[in-house]
Amino acid sequence: MSRPDVIRSYVAIGDSITEGIDDGSGPGGAYRGFADRLADHLGSFTPDFRYANLAVRGRRMRHIFGEQTEQTLEWRPDLVTVLAGGNDVLLPGRNLDRLGEQFERGIRRLRDAGLRVVIVSGHDTGWIPVLRYYRGRIAVFSMHMRAVAERTGAEIVDMWALTSLADPRAWSEDRLHMNSDGHQIVAARIADLLGVPMGSRKDWEDPWDTPPREVPRILRRRENRRWARQYLVPWLSRRAMGRSSGDGRLPKRPALDYLHDEATRLRMARALDEGVG
Template identity: 45%
Template sequence: MADGSRIQKTDIIGSYAAIGDSFTEGVGDPGPDGTYVGWADRFAVLLADQLPVLDGATNSDSPHGEFRYANLAVRGRLLDQIVEEQVPRAKKLAPDLVSFCAGGNDVIRPGTDPDDLAERFERAVAELTDAVGTVMVTTGFDTRGVPVLRHMRGKIATYNVHLRAIADRYHCPVLDLWSLRSIQDRRAWDNDRLHLSAEGHTRVALRAAQVLGLETPADPDQPWPPQAQRNTYEVRRDNIQWAREYLVPWIGRRLRGESSGDEVAAKRPDLLPL
């Protein structure tokens, strides 16, 4: 098993599986056909680009074989659902790399104990590290700029401290979203203010590549271009529209015990060529 805390640029990652919820599924980053792309898909492309290819050969002719990618993430999933549905599948696929992002939908719910949540997360990490090459642990966002989640910031920070400690114990690389300052910008977020935009997902993919020591085509923390300030009327109008289109339906689903992913299946359940 690779020691994930000391991945080198020369290490070959020929297969990758992503597990998680809407963030890893790619919600907020729709492709041309309507299917969500997201940071994990974009990260998979960066991984595939790093595979050595013989002169004049295609990727499939590489001595390391064709890069393969699976995305098991489903929007709305809680940690226990991810552990039950996705972790066994990831273990069976046994890729070189698994990204594990889970617990976000749990920690924002009232009454959730981040200490207990972290214990369950650690059990899953122990399972995965026994079966796959490397597990990359993903922390939660800094929600200071997310209106509906701002009051959860301390709870998310507590959970993140646990995730970093778990990563240390199991020698896992850490995709630290809290420290990625560029996604604090409003333009990094989708109109629903709960999921990243296409540019936000792109910056996370670039940071993930940096974590593994890969060369990246751009800096994920590069400054955003200047933007005109909005007046109070524009801000109030946007807030009212956002509440009507996104916040009210979101609260309604919570009250009815429904999830946005109730009828959704994983978009890439198998390790397939990219």
């Protein structure tokens, strides 16, 4: 088995999921997310690893394949992850075939520049009240993503195929974003695809030793009503008004910079030299 290419630079582009919303496991409770987790893992293999995360919550494809892609092409990293389209697919009246064409143009630009691209496709919302009505649209767009990967030579991680993400324990209270466990599942799946596993296959395929807790129907209904008032209605209202929770926000890692400080890079380099010697 050939050894995977060393990845020395990584840029993540996308929206709130790539930004890491609701994975508050970073320093001081800061959002971390699958991209940060993947970067930490990839950075453990090389001292001079560099990482940027250009994702911002609420961003649509025109942003992701606009300014985020332009900056990525300027840097020409070894790896790009792309999670895009969720905020477009959920808008009423958007033509999914045209969105698929827009997605392909964006991916093709990255691939034509010689970049290694990993697409992260949509997840199954069948278990989520109200959002299950978008299930068909998400499924169709995910098939467009798979076709784009096939035509462009991009790699793809299909979140729909990750049955572990159909478990409520992988999601935060708002049911729109993954929690720390969910982000870890996605990061581990991408690492496995890249040939640098974070652990065993079970860690991302079946991370829990027990089934989900069964909640009585009356309590589920009460919880669903509370969730709709607290999270769903405000989310739908913002979209109806053309607003986003990311308006005015900047990326959390806007520069392709070293993941490790200078002292850590020197220490890692010495350890690698001693290992080779």
